[in-house]
Amino acid sequence: MSKKSDRRSTSRGVGKTDDGPITRQRILAVALEIIDRDGIEALSMRRLGKALGRDPMTLYRHTPSKSALLDGVAESVLDHLEVGDSGGDCDWVTELRAIAWDFRRLALDHPQVVPLLVTRPLSTPLGLRPLGTLRPLEAILALLIRAGFTGAEALHIYRALFGFLHGHVLTELQELVERPEETDDLLRLGLHRLPIGDFPLLRGLAPVLASYDGEAELERGLDILFAGLAATLTDPDDQAPAASEPVEHVCRSTPST
Template identity: 45%
Template structure:
C-alpha cells in the first residue's frame, strides 16, 4: 500500500513519474534507442521516407510521439539515426566471419591486404544500400548537413577504416585525402546510379514502353534513348569493383599515374 501511495498523487491518480514510466513502454516492451531506430528503418523500408514522422513512428511502437524525444530529440536526429543504423548494419556485415567481396580485385597477382579490404568494405556498403534503397538518399543529404565531427561513431568508424587502408597503401596524408574523396564519390555515385528510378510503367510488358522511351523525342535524345535499356540494368558488384580498381590504380603507389608514378 505504501508503494502505491508513493506513485499516486493525492487524488489517487497516477503521478507524472508513473506516467513517464508507462510512456516508456511500447506495444512490444520497453523502448530503447536500438528499437526506435530499427522500427524507423523498417517503416522507411516499407513505405519510404515521406511516411516517417514522430507520430507515425510512435504509432508503430505503440507509444505517444512525445515518448520518442528521449531517443531522437528532433526529426533531423531521427534521420541521422537512420544513417547510423545503415552504418551499424555495415559494420555487422563486415564483422561476419567469411564475408568476402564477391569480386576479386583486378590483377593476376594476389592483391595486398589493404586493397582487398577496401574491396570488401565497398562491396558491403553496396549490399547494405541495396537492402535499404529508401534510406540511401540520406547518405547524401545528411552528410551535407551534419559536420564531420558530429556524425555518429558508426559513420566515423567507416571513414577511419578507409583512410587507414589508404595510408597503408603508402600514400601520404594529402594524397590519402584525395584518394578518399575519389573512393567515396565513386561508391556513393555508383549506388545512386544503380538505384535511380528507371521504370515509367511497371505494368507495361514491352521494354521500350515500360521505360517510357516514347516520352523522349528521338530527334532530341537519340543517344539517351539507345542506351536507356542498358542503364536500366544494374551494374552490380562487378562494375563497382572495376571502378574501384581504376581509382586505386590512379592514386596509389605503383599504379598508373598514382603517387608512386611520374
C-alpha cells in the same frame, strides 16, 4: 570496425509492440523498419510512438528531435559496414573493393535510407555530423595509412571511392523502366518519346541502357577507379595490385546479392 552480425537483421524482426523497455536501440530499429517500408517522410514521432506502443513524448528522452532520430538511423545502418576485417592481411585495393560491395549491399537492403547516407551528410559540417557516420571514414583512413599512404593520399582515395559509390547507388536505385512488358528497348525505356534528330546517340544506346547491370557497373567502375588511383598515387609497395588478381583466403570475398 567490424560487425559480425547479419546486416540484414537491421530490418527484420523489429517493430513488434511488447512491454519491454524502451531503449535507443529499439527506437532506431523500429524507425528503420518504418522507413524501409514507407519512406523517410512517413516517419514521425507520433507514428513511431504508436508502433512502439508508447506516448510519443516518452521517445524524446532517448532522441531529442526527428533530426537526431534520422541521424541515429543512418548511424545504425552504417554500423554494419565492415571495414578492415582481414586484420591488414589483404592489399588496400582488395580491402576497398570489399567495402564498396558492402556499401552497395546496405544500400540495396535499405534503399529508402540512402538519402540519409548520401545526401543528408553533405548539409552538415564534417565536425558536426553524428559520430557513427564518421567512423567509416576514420577506419578507412587508418586502413590506408597502415598500407603506407600519407594522410592526404588516404583522404583523396576515400573521397574518390565514396564519390563514385554514392553516384553508383543513386544511379542503380533510380534506373527505372517505363514499360517493362515491352520487348523493344526504345519502348521499355520511353526513349521513343525523344525527338529522333536531337538524341540520336541516346536512342542508339537503348539496348545498352536497357540491359543495365548494377553488379557489373560497380565492378567496372571500381576497376577504373583503382587503376587511376594506382597510376597517380605513390603505391607503398611500388606496385598496384591488379584488379584480376585472386583474393587470398584470408581476405573477405566479394559479397554477392
